[in-house]
Amino acid sequence: MATTATVDFWFDPACPYTWLTSRWVVEAATVRPLDVRWRVMSLAVLNEGRDDDPEGDPEGYLWVPVRICAAVLRQYGQEGLGAFYAALWADRGDGGAKQWMNDPGAALADAGLPPELAEAGSRGDYDGAVRASHAEAIALLGPHVGTPIVAAPDPGGDADARIAFFGPVLS
Template sequence: MIVDFWFDPSCPFTWTTSRWLVEAATVRPITIRWRLLSLAALNEHLEVDPEGDTEGYLWYPARICAAVQEGYGTAALGAFYAAFAPRTDWDAAAALAEAGLPVELAEAATSERYDDDVRASTARGIAKVGPHVGTPILAVGDTACFGPVLSRVPEGEAAGRLLDAVLVIAGTPGFHELKGPPPPEV
């Protein structure tokens, strides 16, 4: 089964969800196709950016992701994301090197060359569920949903059961939204 996963490389909740999906792949026969959904592109038409990115810094990692995907494909995109997202220093060159990719791809951060690709990938993800959501978006065939938004990563069979449940819920005609209590203070 192919799972398309749209992510913003700077979103911490999306990072946690991505690690759950990687864990679920250890107990379910899934292949993850990494897709870019940029909150910068999603929100660029708004007067006030809900992410508070007044300087446009969220474009930088999104552009690098687009350059990685264009040149090296979705598996390389996933490898870059795995190396970049947990970093607190946003050192894209180090993350590219860790992912086995050319560090020169970091130059894409300040180039608008990839902006249309970023917007197009974001639009493809949003088209799956509608404009009222952000990231992450998960899709299997025609079944798609925003989320799940997780505060911790389920492990082993619990990760697989959550994937099963998400697909059942998201595939139910008329399903729209499900939320749990806020995460406990850490």
């Protein structure tokens, strides 16, 4: 029987390419012995201090969904965060191509979580947790990356070694 490997998946919840990659890793976990551990990172944190704003976020909107994710993780754990992230990008039956995430309050409700958790998005209560998780991801590959970052155990057998990569997996 194969040993289950834990795959850490750092994501910014507002990134559509990261969403596509998350579906790839979820699908991989259906055919391989993988346990996905959801971790937050933030494009807002990544782009702090840059002269340009590649995300076009001068108002700081990107903080909202990642703060909510950090609140969900702290209060409802991995299962809650995975359910919220899935609901955030779920097709709500409007027939159009999915271009952007759903309303966080509606996604919380769809995930069976209290919609009031959406209030965390407008406060800095979870910024320290977001920054710490983000720093852990960046430490694996360096500062010139983005979202997502995926880390898995080294298949060579070294129990302490991990292989990490950055970038969306689109197919």
